[in-house]
Amino acid sequence: MLIRAIDGLNEVVGRVVSVVAVVFAAIIIFDVVMRYVFNDPTRWAFDVTKQLYGFYFVMLGGYALRHQAHVRVDLVTEKLGNLARRWVEVAGYVIFFFPFAWVFMTRSWDFGMTSWNQGETTYGSVQLPVYPLKLAMAVAAGLLFLQGIAEVLKLILGREVPHHDA
Amino acid sequence: QESWTMTTTWPSSLELIEIDRNFVDLANKLTGDALTIEFFEGGALVPAGEVFGAVESGTIQAGGDWPGYWAGRNSAFSPLATTASLFNAVDYVNWIQQWGGAELYNEIYGKFGMVYLPYGVTNNESGFRTNKKIETLDDLQGMRLRLSGLEQGRLLEQLGGSQVSMAGGEIYQSLERGVIDGAEFSTPNVDWSGGFQQVTTFWATPGWHQSASVFGVMVNKASWDALSPETQEALQIAADANLIWSLAFTEKRATEAYQQFEDAGIEITRYDDETLARVQEMANEVIVTTACENPDSAKVYLSQVEYLNDYAKWRDASAPFSLGRTPDGPDAEKLRECVGN
Amino acid sequence: MFGLLLAGLFMGHPLAFVLGGTAVLGALIAGKPMVLGIVINRIFGDVLDNFTLIAIPLFILMARFLSDSGVTDRMFESLRLLMSNVRGGLALAVVFISILLAATTGIIGASITVMGVMALRPMLQYGYSPTLTTGVIAASGCLGILIPPSIMLILMASYSPLSVGELFAGAMFPGILLGLLYAVWVVIVAIISPASAPAVEPDEKIERSALLRMLAIEAVPPLVLILGILGSLLAGIATATEASALGAFLALMIVIVRGKFRLRTFYSAMLETGRTSAMILFIVIGATAFTGVFNITGGLRATQEIIRNLDMAPALLIAMMLFIVFILGAFLDWTGIVLLSFPIFLPIIQEMQIDLLWFVVLMALVLQTSFLTPPFGYALFYLRAIAPREVRTGQIIAGVVPFIGLIIAMSVAVAALPQLVLWLPDTLYKN
Ligand code: NA
Numbered sequence: 039m040l041i042r043a044i045d046g047l048n049e050v051v052g053r054v055v056s057v058v059a060v061v062f063a064a065i066i067i068f069d070v071v072m073r074y075v076f077n078d079p080t081r082w083a084f085d086v087t088k089q090l091y092g093f094y095f096v097m098l099g100g101y102a103l104r105h106q107a108h109v110r111v112d113l114v115t116e117k118l119g120n121l122a123r124r125w126v127e128v129a130g131y132v133i134f135f136f137p138f139a140w141v142f143m144t145r146s147w148d149f150g151m152t153s154w155n156q157g158e159t160t161y162g163s164v165q166l167p168v169y170p171l172k173l174a175m176a177v178a179a180g181l182l183f184l185q186g187i188a189e190v191l192k193l194i195l196g197r198e199v200p201h202h203d204a
Numbered sequence: 205q206e207s208w209t210m211t212t213t214w215p216s217s218l219e220l221i222e223i224d225r226n227f228v229d230l231a232n233k234l235t236g237d238a239l240t241i242e243f244f245e246g247g248a249l250v251p252a253g254e255v256f257g258a259v260e261s262g263t264i265q266a267g268g269d270w271p272g273y274w275a276g277r278n279s280a281f282s283p284l285a286t287t288a289s290l291f292n293a294v295d296y297v298n299w300i301q302q303w304g305g306a307e308l309y310n311e312i313y314g315k316f317g318m319v320y321l322p323y324g325v326t327n328n329e330s331g332f333r334t335n336k337k338i339e340t341l342d343d344l345q346g347m348r349l350r351l352s353g354l355e356q357g358r359l360l361e362q363l364g365g366s367q368v369s370m371a372g373g374e375i376y377q378s379l380e381r382g383v384i385d386g387a388e389f390s391t392p393n394v395d396w397s398g399g400f401q402q403v404t405t406f407w408a409t410p411g412w413h414q415s416a417s418v419f420g421v422m423v424n425k426a427s428w429d430a431l432s433p434e435t436q437e438a439l440q441i442a443a444d445a446n447l448i449w450s451l452a453f454t455e456k457r458a459t460e461a462y463q464q465f466e467d468a469g470i471e472i473t474r475y476d477d478e479t480l481a482r483v484q485e486m487a488n489e490v491i492v493t494t495a496c497e498n499p500d501s502a503k504v505y506l507s508q509v510e511y512l513n514d515y516a517k518w519r520d521a522s523a524p525f526s527l528g529r530t531p532d533g534p535d536a537e538k539l540r541e542c543v544g545n
Numbered sequence: 546m547f548g549l550l551l552a553g554l555f556m557g558h559p560l561a562f563v564l565g566g567t568a569v570l571g572a573l574i575a576g577k578p579m580v581l582g583i584v585i586n587r588i589f590g591d592v593l594d595n596f597t598l599i600a601i602p603l604f605i606l607m608a609r610f611l612s613d614s615g616v617t618d619r620m621f622e623s624l625r626l627l628m629s630n631v632r633g634g635l636a637l638a639v640v641f642i643s644i645l646l647a648a649t650t651g652i653i654g655a656s657i658t659v660m661g662v663m664a665l666r667p668m669l670q671y672g673y674s675p676t677l678t679t680g681v682i683a684a685s686g687c688l689g690i691l692i693p694p695s696i697m698l699i700l701m702a703s704y705s706p707l708s709v710g711e712l713f714a715g716a717m718f719p720g721i722l723l724g725l726l727y728a729v730w731v732v733i734v735a736i737i738s739p740a741s742a743p744a745v746e747p748d749e750k751i752e753r754s755a756l757l758r759m760l761a762i763e764a765v766p767p768l769v770l771i772l773g774i775l776g777s778l779l780a781g782i783a784t785a786t787e788a789s790a791l792g793a794f795l796a797l798m799i800v801i802v803r804g805k806f807r808l809r810t811f812y813s814a815m816l817e818t819g820r821t822s823a824m825i826l827f828i829v830i831g832a833t834a835f836t837g838v839f840n841i842t843g844g845l846r847a848t849q850e851i852i853r854n855l856d857m858a859p860a861l862l863i864a865m866m867l868f869i870v871f872i873l874g875a876f877l878d879w880t881g882i883v884l885l886s887f888p889i890f891l892p893i894i895q896e897m898q899i900d901l902l903w904f905v906v907l908m909a910l911v912l913q914t915s916f917l918t919p920p921f922g923y924a925l926f927y928l929r930a931i932a933p934r935e936v937r938t939g940q941i942i943a944g945v946v947p948f949i950g951l952i953i954a955m956s957v958a959v960a961a962l963p964q965l966v967l968w969l970p971d972t973l974y975k976n
């Protein structure tokens with residue numbers, strides 16, 4: 039139940055956020071056309087695409103984990119028996135993933151809130167707010183953390199999907 | 205017995221880091237055993253744009269910077285870093301040490317839990333390096349120029365150009381490929397180390413966008429408070445000594461680099477006086493407009509303009525032996541109205 | 546920290562989180578939990594707020610559009626027929642396209658995925674051995690970071706007194722020569738071991754006119770797109786980011802013009818791009834976290850001390866530095882290595898009055914191995930991520946070994962003949 043809810047959440051996020059790549063590609067092309075054809079480049083394209091790109095990939099971290107798209111070295115583990123391999127993988131999550139994801143999540147939240155409280159913007163003649171991206175990073179870290187829980191549950195309950203199914 | 209970790213916004217390839225290094229050497233000598241500062245070049249610990257956050261949160265105790273990078277958090281950082289067509293380096297030294305500038309640095313940085321010691325000052329920046337000759341303001345029309353700063357960008361837009369924000373490391377390639385029509389970066393010696401003489405043929409002086417610049421160290425308030433008054437004083441002395449050292453050091457290096465640019469066949473042009481007077485007028489407008497959006501910014505600009513007005517009589521009387529000029533700057537009354545907002 | 550890193554890797558945990566987790570544990574073990582703040586500062590500043598990395602998802606998107614609609618399969622098929630009289634023709638095509646692609650892209654993650662996505666399937670299908678296939682794709686795909694433009698060279702310039710232009714000029718010949726050396730190697734393999742690089746069957750060959758027609762239709766448009774358009778854009782008009790966006794757009798146009806556009810394929814290309822981009826950029830996240838904690842907890846200083854205390858002849862010291870780079874390359878990514886080693890090595894090189902440009906290019910050359918050497922070779926990981934399950938990790942590793950040898954051979958040549966590096970920059974900049 040919990041597994042399905044987390045999987046579903048990151049699936050929806052992934053399917054929506056993946057489209058953002060086309061959005062920032064379109065903005066870049068729009069800017070190039072405005073510049074070379076009309077000699078009138080936009081003032082905002084640079085900052086907006088940079089922020090959209092950051093938002094795009096970081097939000098997809100959990101989605102990529104749900105599909106086991108994060109690369110790993112399976113030289114040793116592929117030689118282990120199924121049960122042993124599952125426990126080694128669970129240990130990997132406990133030792134590496136959760137400490138990192140926890141720090142990533144909690145510290146990003148503080149980081150984003152500081153920016154929010156300061157109303158931080160970019161510092162050129164276009165003053166674009168920076169805090170939405172910083173807060174998105176915290177949300178993304180939260181999604182990643184949740185997906186980690188789901189993956190560990192799958193390993194423990196023996197309900198994992200094979201790696202690299204993408 | 206304190207030990208600090210300090211970094212800076214400059215990578216080791218940019219000569220600006222010498223200002224930080226010289227301060228760290230002085231500070232480590234003057235504070236004896238009471239304080240040890242371990243210095244890391246820019247990028248080794250955190251990226252340039254994150255030095256502020258790292259010191260603010262206390263992750264590291266100190267960070268060398270150019271205040272203008274933080275203008276997105278409070279636009280008052282901009283005049284603390286540089287001015288468009290206003291202060292020269294001596295003006296900054298006078299203002300910081302005797303006309304109340306130092307208190308304003310600490311007031312603005314203090315809002316973010318930091319103490320600030322201005323310890324570096326460089327005079328006029330080079331100006332735009334382009335592949336199309338710039339002599340008048342009309343030449344700026346339609347040009348895409350790399351330029352940093354809020355006031356600077358607005359001023360450029362009023363002059364008909366468009367501001368491109370770009371990290372220092374991207375400028376060379378963008379010039380080489382014609383992605384931008386020109387760029388300003390820093391003083392001549394720093395520009396030379398960036399290799400811009402290889403990808404541009406013209407250099408328009410003076411750098412009205414950045415008449416002088418200030419550099420310094422942000423110190424986390426808790427770390428500062430943990431020092432004894434003697435150690436704090438030693439740091440202040442190190443900063444004051446470094447301030448004057450940096451001026452002579454960069455002026456010497458800029459002189460050498462100017463010659464290098466000339467020898468490399470770069471055509472160096474100069475705006476005429478009429479153009480500079482027009483830039484001054486527009487800069488005044490932009491300064492007042494920008495200052496009036498933020499009382500902190502207005503307060504800093506007001507203090508700077510009051511210094512200029514206060515100093516004007518004696519400075520003008522001592523001409524031609526005066527230190528710089530009295531600019532026909534923005535109206536102090538207009539700024540004063542905006543402080544109270 | 547390196548022990549922990551290795552342990553995590555062999556436990557089969559995703560690389561990105563092994564790096565990130567090691568950073569966190571390293572900070573805790575060093576008793577400095579406070580330094581964890583820099584992890585977030587670095588992740589935001591180095592990865593999220595980084596304009597140069599935007600090209601990664603866009604290049605992948607371009608490759609996906611072309612590949613998922615079958616356009617690149619047909620392109621490789623026609624190139625294979627074109628080279629039907631040459632043994633190992635398809636592998637040679639991979640090398641040459643990679644060299645050209647390298648001149649347009651500067652990001653290893655992007656060029657290797659582009660080549661992998663486009664060439665892997667056709668090569669395996671036509672009976673090339675998995676070892677040669679993965680080896681040639683992995684090694685050639687890395688040329689992008691050596692042949693200018695390259696984000697690695699830009700980073701090296703910003704961490705040294707050298708200018709980007711000098712470095713680009715200096716790396717040009719060694720990079721192209723290395724590519725040609727790969728081509729020679731492919732020919733040799735094809736001659737010695739015909740089974741691993743099969744020739745086209747005689748009955749498969751088609752008439753010259755039909756072949757030309759096929760080339761014009763199938764190969765020319767995508768090649769013009771990848772090489773011509775991106776190349777010329779980069780030569781004078783746009784940034785890598787803009788070129789990659791245009792590349793994706795034009796790829797889509799080719800797909801539409803060919804009548805291969807399907808909404809389903811289009812959408813799945815986006816999802817696939819999302820997963821691959823997140824995979825690559827989370828490795829960058831992990832690496833930047835690791836490097837930051839390593840530097841601040843004293844790893845940087847300790848390494849500097851050890852090297853400074855050595856007392857060696859210059860040639861021996863340089864050889865040792867490059868050997869250290871080679872060893873580090875097995876565990877770290879180039880960003881980490883450059884950031885770790887430059888502050889240590891460059892002052893020593895300057896003290897010895899050795900040409901800095903020559904040394905840095907030599908180091909860039911040796912760093913090519915870092916993508917290929919296990920356990921931490923990003924080219925291996927990228928390829929692992931996109932290769933079908935039947936291709937075993939062991940085969941991928943065996944495939945790159947000869948190419949590591951070629952890189953070392955090339956490094957020795959450049960060390961012996963500094964003019965290979967210095968001639969072009971001297972000609973361009975010293976008069
Ligand atoms: Na390249």
Ligand code: NA
Pocket residue numbers: 874875876877914915916917918919920921922923
């Ligand atoms: Na490696």
